[in-house]
Structures are given as structure tokens and as C-alpha cells.
Amino acid sequence: MELNNEFKRHLERGRFFNKNDRVVVAVSTGVDSMVLLALLQELPVSIRPQIIVAHVNHRLRKQSEEEERFIRNYCNEHQLKLLVHHWSLADHPQTGIEEAARKMRYRFFAQVMKEEQATILLTAHHQNDLAETMLMKLTRGGQLHQLIGIEEKRPFASGVLERPLLIFPKHRLREYAINNHLKWYEDLTNHELNVSRNRFRHQVIPLLEKENANFLASLNSYHEQLELAVELENQFAQEQLAKLSNKNDHLDIKKLGQLSLAKERLVLVKWLEETGALGLKRGFIGQLLADINNRHLPQFERQVAPDLALFKNYSELYIKNVNQSPQKTQTSINSVVKLGRWYSIENDYQIAVAKDRTFFNQGEYCQEMWLSPEQLPLTIRRWRERDRLPLKNGGHQKVGRVLIDQKVPLSRRNQQLVIVDAQNNVVWIVGRKWGWFTRPRDYPTRWQRLFIGRRDLKRRKE
Structure with a gap:
């Protein structure tokens, strides 16, 4: 089946948007985003949304100016509204430029959504991007929900971020671009193997595909199963927290200890995350559970974030912001x-x-x-x-x-x-x-x- 027909059917099943929606499309001029833009333009008028193109000139390569001229000409030719942001050279950091660029882009996208009263941001992440992210997360370790990698939809700014190409592999997008004579620009930095993601893209995934030609599809299936598992986990955790916490968000230790160890860990982690203690190591959580369940340790204090401390007070747990300005107390000490x-x-x-x-x-x-x-x-x-x-x-x-x-x-x-x-x-x-x-x-x-x-x-x- 032609990609544009599959894309149309996928949109209809997934309920991404309708013709009355104003959508911001993030376009870098790479093959992925140019294909996304072309697929959107080819949609029937009955389901095609109002398109606003958002482009960032990072000023990191000589090619950046040429790419901006190209997307300006393209949008003018196809009568598409375009908003461009120039990343000032003065704002380029000495280190961590990729992460800084990503944050800058999404700030710009959020601003465009607000100014254009759009409720949806579309990006061109695809099945290969998903595989790279999942494998990188698996290699680094962490919580199960992080292994999902990239969500097809998630809340963002004043609306939602959607990735309608996530089920399609990269080679299908490239084939579509070639067959439809689309023009795009290659970012040569995507081939630099000193970047972790590039090593997964050009070395790790090709090896895995030699072992299983359907590797990407298999990983996509795991992604869907993980989403469901995490959704059920969250539902269970919320139900338990409703039973274990009081109006002051204190957690009942006795009731928590009646759960199995795995469920106790899940509920504790969810409670900590909701209070702002994110990314805690598994070993730290294990020691925390041991201390919580230790009857010979009726009270303790543990730092769980730069500004948060967890307190065990005999029969309950609670979180306190340790950096808050103290109340006016003990004005006459010593x-x-x-x-x-x-x-x-x-x-x-x-x-x-x-x-x-x-x-x-x-x-x-x-x-x-x-x-x-x-x-x-x-x-x-x-x-x-x-x-x-x-x-x-x-x-x-x-x-x-x-x-x-x-x-x-x-x-x-x-x-x-x-x-x-x-x-x-x-x-x-x-x-x-x-x-x-x-x-x-x-x-x-x-x-x-x-x-x-x-x-x-x-x-x-x-």
C-alpha cells in the first residue's frame, strides 16, 4: 500500500486531528520532516488540518542559511504559513549544545502554538527514532516507563505533541521522498560516531536487523505493550495511593508494608515522583525500602532531591521542602x-x-x-x-x-x-x-x- 494511504488510515484510526484543528509542523528540511509536511498536504480536504510550519535556523552549519531559503520558497510556493526562529550565536553554549538546541526548539514551538492559537504540535519522529531511544534507555537503565522511549502523543505547552509517523520505518519515508521527487537536506553531523545516538543508528541497529529483519516492528510491538503495562501500573499505583495517603499527603507505613515488595516499590516510587523526587536509582530505592520496613529505625531523614527530604516518623512517611524559607520561629535562641x-x-x-x-x-x-x-x-x-x-x-x-x-x-x-x-x-x-x-x-x-x-x-x- 502507498505510504500516503497508510498514513491516512493511521490518522483516522488514531484520531490525531481534524480539519478544524490548527497544527504546528516542526520542519527541519531533513527527509523525515519534509515527508511529514508532504503527507499532510496530500490529505483530503475533509481531514486536512490548518498547517503552520515552524523552522529553526540553528546557525550551526554553513548550510543553515540555504535550508532557511529553501523552506521559505517551499512554503511560499505551497501557500503555507511559515514562522522562522534564528538561534543567536551568542546563545550557543560551549558544551551540551545538542541538548540546548533541543530545549530552544521546543520553547519556540510552544511560543508558535500560543501565538497561532494552535493546539497540536506535529514532529516527524519515526520507527527508527523510537528504536534508537528505546535501546539507549535500555542500555543506560532506569524505570520501566522510561523504556517506552517516545510516546505517540503527550501533553505539550498549551495542547498536545503528536508523532503520526512513529509506526513507519525510516526507509519507507526515504522511498516516498525519492518516488515523489521531494527535496531535502542531509545533516552531516548525523553520521558522526562520537555521538551516542549515531552509534546506535549506524552500528547497533543494523547488526540487530541482521539477526531479525523485522527487528524494528518487533521493538514497536514491545513499545505498545510497555505503554499498556505502564498505564495499568499507574492505575494500580494511584488506587493504592488513595488508600495509603491522607489529606496531608503522608503515607501510611503499615498499609504500605502489607503490599508485596514489588508493589510496595512501585507505589513508593510513584509517590516520590509525584512529590518531585525524580530519577532515583534502583539501589537507592531498595535501601530506602529496607529502612522504611526496619522496625528498629522508627525515624530517619533521607535527601531525595536537591530541595526535598523524605522523613520517616514512626507510622508514616512525608516529604518536606528543605530549602523553603523557615517560618519565624525561636527568635530568642541562645x-x-x-x-x-x-x-x-x-x-x-x-x-x-x-x-x-x-x-x-x-x-x-x-x-x-x-x-x-x-x-x-x-x-x-x-x-x-x-x-x-x-x-x-x-x-x-x-x-x-x-x-x-x-x-x-x-x-x-x-x-x-x-x-x-x-x-x-x-x-x-x-x-x-x-x-x-x-x-x-x-x-x-x-x-x-x-x-x-x-x-x-x-x-x-x-
């Missing part, structure tokens, strides 16, 4: 406590130390505390590893152990404040536990009576 002054703690409540109980209003928590002159002045600061709380029986308890026993999350544990005396003895783990100081019989005459209280800021706002 400072001497002045009597009769309120100190804000985590924007939730305030504490104060006063000589008289009447300093505190009715309903505000207040604790009486007798201290010797040698213990004054008091200081408020963050707790330290060696801090110990004096107990009634004469012993001591580490502040860290108190925080563990009270299941204080790691994210808040490091911010915990303590009030200490002049000898660095902990008087109060703020908001959690009081110290005990054995008083002599004559303490009322020698020691100072103080009142340490707190008031809830949220309640006051209400």
Missing part, C-alpha cells in the same frame, strides 16, 4: 531569659518567666519553679546532644531520649528548645518535660521563686 518577657516558639505559642503569678492571665499555663541564686540567670537555647534532665530520684535522663520516647518527629526534634540554668542544667524541655531540683530545708529564704508559663498564640488569634 539568649539569656529576661524576666517578664514573652518568647515566641514555632509561631504556635509563647513562653515567659516571671517573679509573680499575676503576670499570667487566667487560662494561661503556669508552673512554679524554685531556683538557687547560683542557677541564675536562665538561658533559652536549642538542645544539645549532651543535655540531661535532672530527675526526682537523683538520676538524669538524656534530652534526646525524652524526645524519642515522646515520638517527636526528626524534622522538629532538631529545633527543640530547652531552658537551662547557669550551670547548663536543663530546667525545662520546652513544652515537654520539667527538671527536678532537690531543695534544701531553708530554700524559701535563700532560693528564688519563679513562674514559667506559656500561652497559645493560635487560641489568642481565634
Whole structure:
């Protein structure tokens, strides 16, 4: 069957576009994009969309200017609207020019779509491009969804990116171009074997085709099966996440652990990806799962992205942006406590130390505390590893152990404040536990009576 007839049938089955759609066609003047443009022009008026040609002059080769003149003449002759972008030499990077050029092209295509009120971008990726991408992904390793390679349709900018030639091999496009006397330009850099994709194109795939003449078609079949498998995976993962996460997007560890290891990995990866932690290595995910399921590790913090950290807090997992500007908290860290002054703690409540109980209003928590002159002045600061709380029986308890026993999350544990005396003895783990100081019989005459209280800021706002 002629390629143009196959193309027409493929479009009708795939529901790519209709005659009322405005489509932007990315045309480089290479054989693939020139064939795509010609096939679109040959479509019956009943299904042919409104065509807008987008071309980028990369200014990377002497031939670039000639290619631009050619596509201008072609579009003028065929009465097609053309928009051209010139990539300034000043914007060419010293390294990574291919990736920079790709990003620049797609920014331009998105701009054209917006300006022309088009909802579809068409590119000329074909079956060989798909095979190259799949094999490169397979060689590098990664997640299953990455192995799909190139999607036939995906959201892009203000609409969708479609690749209607993806089922056709390169040689069919070239044959069509020759038989229909199309003119195109070859990019000689496509033959440079220092580029990874070119090695797959000119060395790896030809060898595989010698083993199986239908290699490209077979790989295309795997591509379709992978798309379905990933779609079902995503559906399962979303259903599980709906059951395992609460309104704060915290993940229930117990319920997660009831899944098989493979399903647990799938759900965890999907949850991490949705929070912005992308491209995590399989080994890292494996260690993460081991730590999550380790009952002897009730809490931990793991960096999962440059600005994101994963926290395990006993029965749940949650993600926190570690680069966000901290809220106004603990404004008086490591400072001497002045009597009769309120100190804000985590924007939730305030504490104060006063000589008289009447300093505190009715309903505000207040604790009486007798201290010797040698213990004054008091200081408020963050707790330290060696801090110990004096107990009634004469012993001591580490502040860290108190925080563990009270299941204080790691994210808040490091911010915990303590009030200490002049000898660095902990008087109060703020908001959690009081110290005990054995008083002599004559303490009322020698020691100072103080009142340490707190008031809830949220309640006051209400």
C-alpha cells in the first residue's frame, strides 16, 4: 500500500486531528520532516488540518542559511504559513549544545502554538527514532516507563505533541521522498560516531536487523505493550495511593508494608515522583525500602532531591521542602531569659518567666519553679546532644531520649528548645518535660521563686 494511504488510515484510526484543528509542523528540511509536511498536504480536504510550519535556523552549519531559503520558497510556493526562529550565536553554549538546541526548539514551538492559537504540535519522529531511544534507555537503565522511549502523543505547552509517523520505518519515508521527487537536506553531523545516538543508528541497529529483519516492528510491538503495562501500573499505583495517603499527603507505613515488595516499590516510587523526587536509582530505592520496613529505625531523614527530604516518623512517611524559607520561629535562641518577657516558639505559642503569678492571665499555663541564686540567670537555647534532665530520684535522663520516647518527629526534634540554668542544667524541655531540683530545708529564704508559663498564640488569634 502507498505510504500516503497508510498514513491516512493511521490518522483516522488514531484520531490525531481534524480539519478544524490548527497544527504546528516542526520542519527541519531533513527527509523525515519534509515527508511529514508532504503527507499532510496530500490529505483530503475533509481531514486536512490548518498547517503552520515552524523552522529553526540553528546557525550551526554553513548550510543553515540555504535550508532557511529553501523552506521559505517551499512554503511560499505551497501557500503555507511559515514562522522562522534564528538561534543567536551568542546563545550557543560551549558544551551540551545538542541538548540546548533541543530545549530552544521546543520553547519556540510552544511560543508558535500560543501565538497561532494552535493546539497540536506535529514532529516527524519515526520507527527508527523510537528504536534508537528505546535501546539507549535500555542500555543506560532506569524505570520501566522510561523504556517506552517516545510516546505517540503527550501533553505539550498549551495542547498536545503528536508523532503520526512513529509506526513507519525510516526507509519507507526515504522511498516516498525519492518516488515523489521531494527535496531535502542531509545533516552531516548525523553520521558522526562520537555521538551516542549515531552509534546506535549506524552500528547497533543494523547488526540487530541482521539477526531479525523485522527487528524494528518487533521493538514497536514491545513499545505498545510497555505503554499498556505502564498505564495499568499507574492505575494500580494511584488506587493504592488513595488508600495509603491522607489529606496531608503522608503515607501510611503499615498499609504500605502489607503490599508485596514489588508493589510496595512501585507505589513508593510513584509517590516520590509525584512529590518531585525524580530519577532515583534502583539501589537507592531498595535501601530506602529496607529502612522504611526496619522496625528498629522508627525515624530517619533521607535527601531525595536537591530541595526535598523524605522523613520517616514512626507510622508514616512525608516529604518536606528543605530549602523553603523557615517560618519565624525561636527568635530568642541562645539568649539569656529576661524576666517578664514573652518568647515566641514555632509561631504556635509563647513562653515567659516571671517573679509573680499575676503576670499570667487566667487560662494561661503556669508552673512554679524554685531556683538557687547560683542557677541564675536562665538561658533559652536549642538542645544539645549532651543535655540531661535532672530527675526526682537523683538520676538524669538524656534530652534526646525524652524526645524519642515522646515520638517527636526528626524534622522538629532538631529545633527543640530547652531552658537551662547557669550551670547548663536543663530546667525545662520546652513544652515537654520539667527538671527536678532537690531543695534544701531553708530554700524559701535563700532560693528564688519563679513562674514559667506559656500561652497559645493560635487560641489568642481565634
